[in-house]
Amino acid sequence: MTLKLDKKDLKAFLETLMEEYDLFAPVKLAEGVSIYKKIDSPDEVDLSTENPQKPAKEVFFPQSETMFRYEKAGKRYQMTSTEGVERERVILGARPCDIQAFSLMDDVFLGKEYKDVYYGNKRKATTIIGLACPHPLSTCFCSSAGGGPFLRKGSDLFLIDLGEMFIVELLTEKGMAFQKNKFFREANTKEISLAKGIEEKASTKADASVPIGGIDRRSDLMMENPFWDRMHEKCIGCGVCTFLCPTCHCFDIVDEAITDKGQRVRNWDSCLFPLYSQETSGHNPRPTGRERTRQRLMHKFNYFPKNFGRVACVGCGRCILYCPVNFDIRQAIKLTSPKEIKKVKDEVDLTRQ
């Protein structure tokens, strides 16, 4: 069902939304820097920004999250889980790439063996209002990664920015619940065709030529390839690419305590940090950048497909945009073609030692 929302009504719409839901939306923190955040006032919401630095995964999988609190009472401990979600939630303005990533995170967190209640409860309580990407950047390659700037899959409602208004598509049962919303009106055919035009133009812009298809099989034989000797060299081992990646989901679990009271917390972690794999004995199974860079890329393009049938990359381009040393994942993917691998191998062999 296709409706529209006038931008002048946006604030009022958000106000009514916030009466029922906890609202999460892009908020500008500084010039050119934004994140998804729980909204206190509709004025904070900024749908005009580029895709925020930090992906929307934070709404389901916060960077730092309390798992339970405890307090010592005599010899026993009183433990209280914080897994519950008090109010229904709405994510407003998530891009199709981030939304596609939710389904990959579902594979991990809601997999068949163990269900992650912290992720699952939030996910279940959330309605997703996606926002179409009319201007994919040159670093965007969602169209190579099984997505697209107007991919609606995963959204309950979907917005297309027409300047003065948003086209609002109701896509799921959760979305249809908004059918009677007083701020939504029927869109006319002219508006609908305008949206179509923007969609057609945008879909040609996201790069569809990054050779992701078949990378899981190609990379099967790459574990010991000298390719990695070169690949990691410029990586400085920070966590930018993994923290800003909408599909990276590694975490650490720690206790924060003051004497008899405290909490267990999980924090995002990164396979690029040496400490991540370092064992108490001092032994580190991934001792250098070579193994750590390999882990990052192989997890996305080989291990994840083996477990879940698709790559753990949605082509959002954040790791390319924000890498301090311009490590470009697209180049790494291109280098996995048999011809390129041979070239790298020859070069490495020639100059080893």
Add this chain to the structure above:
Amino acid sequence: MIQEKIREKARELLSNKTVDLIIGFGEGSLPLRTTPRFIRDPEKVNRLIWNSFCENNLATYLHKFSKLKVGIVVKGCDARSITALSLEKRFKPDQLFLMGVPCQRMVDRRKVGRAVKGEILQAREENDLIHVKGDGFEIALEREDFLYPSCQACMHRNPIHVNVTLGDPVEESPLIESYHEAKRFEQMSPEERWNFFERETSRCIRCYACREACPMCYCTECFVDSSNPKWIEKGLSPSDIQFYHIVRAYHQTGRCSGCGACERACPMEIRLTYLTQKLNRDVKELFNYETGIEPDIPPPLSTYEIEDKQDFIK
């Protein structure tokens, strides 16, 4: 042209086996960017380039290649970092060959990006102009209007203590007052200072790009990572984040060359250099010491003398 001189020197150093590896800058995958390049084959030196987007401090890679003889392309600030690292005995004598390039000052790619409407798809530098092109626009911008603040205030653009200088020396003439960020910070009231610091650090995501980009941050185990003793928690609580940034800055006292690599690396665009600049200024005023100028004099906080003043200890 400097680029040619870099390639020529790199070819020579690799061919006569003076070094095993050259670390320099190569073509980036995005407009307005370069990327660190590692060359071992004299036939491949044409991959090295030089322009106003060579913003990284390549000295940070030296820790990674500690077993090799390395030739490295350095700007004034990078060379000073290496001198400071040499004082800390990070290298064997003659392990490094420094190819110094008098620096034209580097361009802030994000500032350029924000000067136009739309995404920049192509960029080209010509004399003092940066030509940028995107979907529906093509304009030329004055290079000087888009320099990194740390470069504008730089007083050491000519690299010192290098093995060779490639290109003609430049005039040491800061475009803006030196230590301007520190001075601006000093002029704030304590409350304003705190608010500024608090606001900036509130965006931190603890990716440690600032730490990893900095050549002076090479501890095997950073204090933030220590579990025993545990100095700080690893979440996003403001006090933990603030503690990290303050201690990181303090650890740089008298060791920071002011290259700005920390700030350039930050994906959340947190202002960081005002902190280290303030410490640099204090060290200059109190001890008349600047990082990486004197190759034999350790930073004041890394040494002591019996006659040191102690009347400030109460």
Add this chain to the structure above:
Amino acid sequence: MKNPYFPIPMRVKRTSVETTDQMLRTIELSFLNEEDKRAFHFIPGQFCELSVLGKGEAPFGIASSPTENGSLKFTINKAGVVTTALHHIEEGAEVGLRGPLGNGYPITLFEGKNILVIGGGFAFTTLRSLIAFFLQPQNRNKVKDITVIYGARMPGLLLYKEELKEWEKRDDIKLVVTVDWGDKDWNGKVGLVPNVLEEVAPSSENTYAVICGPPIMIKFTFPKLMALQFPNERIYTSLEKRMKCGIGKCGRCNIGHLYVCKDGPVFSYDQLEKLPKDY
């Protein structure tokens, strides 16, 4: 949804020092809630995450056998923050437990076969569980010959000394205990595990080998097993990796597409050969 991260409360029933260097301590835990006890079923080779609240959580192989009802034993090497806290814990105190986690040894595969158990140092814990399980009267006829080769650097560093004595007396288990260096009271075997294996030379026919120990011991023992013609798919080991969640989410024990915590920790050499050497 059940919360897989939420520990159940356990009481420290007993703690005892195992080795003369004081670095290994066995703690015995009993369930504080009857329903947790009823719901807890494990097989040898599985592990648990133990919590000392305020210090954190760490994984430990279960050293007791499922046949020892009512409590669980863990032998803990003092190394980091959590293990140190567990060393200092007092009897009667409460600790948290999550588990059982991991796959455990392939008990059903072993049925009707001989088993050769090779252990070194403090990696003997889950092997002890395995041996005790099959030595239980109702399980003893599930496997044929049980041969155990167990080595430690010095006599004082052997685990479960009393139990080893008991086993030595039995005629339904062949136990060879060896040390790298003996002392004046030691009249047992002196020699490295790989050499002792060569000397004992158990037949590989109809036999599964299970080997746990320090990497260096495994490295030198493996060729000896090859020489005895054990095929890779009949050699099992348990991997030690840094773990946090224990349920295949947090990522750090990832080796290739497998997670040591949920797909292991027990793997055959056949499986390991196909994986990257990230361990």
